[in-house]
Amino acid sequence: MNWLHIIFVCEIYIILTLSANLVSGYTGLLSFANAAFYGISAYLTALIMKNYGLNYFFVLPIAMFFNVVVSLLITYFSTKLKNLYFIIATIAFQIIIFSVLYNWENVTGGSDGIPDIPKIEILGNTLNSTLDYTILGGIFMVLVMAFFLSFRKTPFIRLLECIRDHELETISLGKNIIYYKFVCISISSAFMAISGSLYAVYNNFIDAKSFTLDESILIVSMILIGGTGNVIGPIFGAVFFVLLPEIIRLFPIETSQGASIQMIIYGLIMILVVRFRPNGLFGKFRFQ
């Protein structure tokens, strides 16, 4: 097992789950659009770096900004649709984005994806090895974690939790919930861009098959099992699910069957967790 690679993947997913947790765990808006934002930023990074040769550290803010713009649609959903139908709309959104990434051959390379993505250059040095990216990923992960930790007991998070627990009462107290939904969905999608762009340069190649509905389901499963509404839960969930395929790989089964087993486990976890431990293993809140 390539431990550095596994650590890098953990870092990517920790950023993704902490971001998803902001929207789904704290604010109670369960979204299946995560992989869409992950994918959009990956593709955007790949395309800009390949075609315009910009430095990664200029492309990253562009990708974050683009994600925020796209996430306005999700914000719109959250202001118009009741919880159940919000979820369905995000599922539909996710599938549409995947479809665009997969079918729009002229731009995204269609099912072939985008190969030969340039590596990151800092001050004349090219980052080539897995260790380089693991360190860079680690820095980003620590920054994101610090962000969420510093916000833990703030009035802002408290208000998001109130929107989750009792939206009507929050409105009656004169709070502008559209503003809060906008802020948390935007921040979430901006941070997801970090993961997407890092993944694109690390992997050298991306294709739409990494950004399917299944991937969104994976991220949701991570926050379901780890627990929502705090910082430790999503981290646990991310690590658990990153390690799971490695454990499955130890068994003598073919790769494609291994993928099926993974998904079977995700399905089982979704069923069992919401039934028996709606708090997740470490979480503070249940979807009620």
Next chain:
Amino acid sequence: MDYLENSDFNKMKNEILKIENLSKSFNGLTLFTNVNLTLADGTINSLFGSNGSGKTTFFNLITGYEKPNEGKIFFNGMKIKYRDEFHIAQAGIGRMWQDPMIFPNHTVLQNLLVSSKYNPGESFCNYFFNRNSIKLKEIELKEKAISILSKFKLTFKKNHLAGSLSLGEKKLLSISMLLMNDAQLLLLDEPFSNVNSNTIERMSESLYEVKNNGKTIIMVEHKIKFAQAISDVCFNIQNQKIEKVN
């Protein structure tokens, strides 16, 4: 927002709520026809009526949750618009439901802190430019919250989860939250139902306190004698009209 002309506004200085020619019916059932009503500032008012006569709908019309078929409602000169919940709450109308709406997963103190209208900690940008003001305001709000809690004799529960409170305590918490929210007009839906005499006493005291702070209360109640005792003005819904009662 529509505002009345200046001269009308002057006449209205003491009328916190003014209802003009209100008519409401739905599904073929007429609740109100041409109702005219005013509430004076700083009073406790009661509203009586049989079940189904439209008391809840009346409150819904005031808070903008439902739309009148005809007529207008003015709060402090501001016209109430349908579905304008945010502005209506900001303007100072607060409501307590029969089933008290509190935040069960937060402590009593946190419930109050959230209820304050202006909190720089709830504005995202302030975390980057103005962290100090957030901390200071939190301290200020805590003091205000604790003073309100002490008036209701709930201070000892300040760190308990609101979900664990009894019904009476939840109702008291609900009123405290409205006070914290600086609501000028409090709409209370059967505040005295299903509570014991101790709580009734605490609540009446709290309502007098609210009135002494210059706020106005209107409550829907079934305990007529009791409500009459503590109210300045009583109204009754009958024959699709709302009339003053002695």
Next chain:
Amino acid sequence: MIIEIFYNSILSALLLSLVAIGFNLIFNATKVFHLAHGAIYIYAVYGLFYFNFLLVQWLLPVMAAIISILLSLILIVGVILLIEILVYRPLYLKGTNPTISLISSLGVYILLINIITFFYGNESVSINNNFNIVFSNQWFKITESEFVQLIVCGVTLIGVFLFSKSIYYVRIRAIGDNYAVAAKFGINIQKTRLIALVAGSLLVGIAGMIKGYNVAIDPHSGMTVTLAAAVAVIIGGEGSLKGTILACLVIALIENFSILIFSSQWKDTITYILLILVLLFYHKGLISINQRIETR
């Protein structure tokens, strides 16, 4: 050309109607957004494929086909009963909100579909590659499989029509409306749920088998079908079967006409965009966040 599109639309609409009515019955009776519906669809096809494959070695093709169909239907009834007993009923008894049941249903869907992919991989499966033309005129042709589809759908819809006049359908609507009151009137809620689930699953199973008879089905097409059915139920109104059928026709027409403008790879995407538009702008007030205050 236009007539051909209409013809294709009617074909798809008939098929989608079965799925959508099934979804409608289940949603009404259980209030679960039954994403696992798509899994039942797939299981019917794969069941048919598997049983047929086995039996064809022992029996005449026609016999094998008929028995396979029956076995397949028994299989999906078994599956939906398992789902009800293990997942849906416990949640119902515990008292739960639609979000939880959606997540559970999604979990069931993922579990079931990936059991299939574990054994069969991600490849498409088809039962019949028969394109014999049965009827043709200057505007369109009907192939043998399409003819079967028309007949079977027609018969099934007649069956649905009769069912909708029966007491069972009334009970399903009653518990969908207000199950507490329905229970007080002596309606057996558990039994009615089962009837709705079984009827709904049989419908979607039949639809799956017809589709599989026509074209290759891959294990992931179940989700698209379910969501298209959901769009139909949302547009048509969850209380109305006729509305659902009409909505299916509308959806089929939109899908088929859109192929004129976009290439066929975007067909599913059009359906999903339609779903979002319907949720945001055209619904019978069931979905909007701005509802009568007490029902929030």
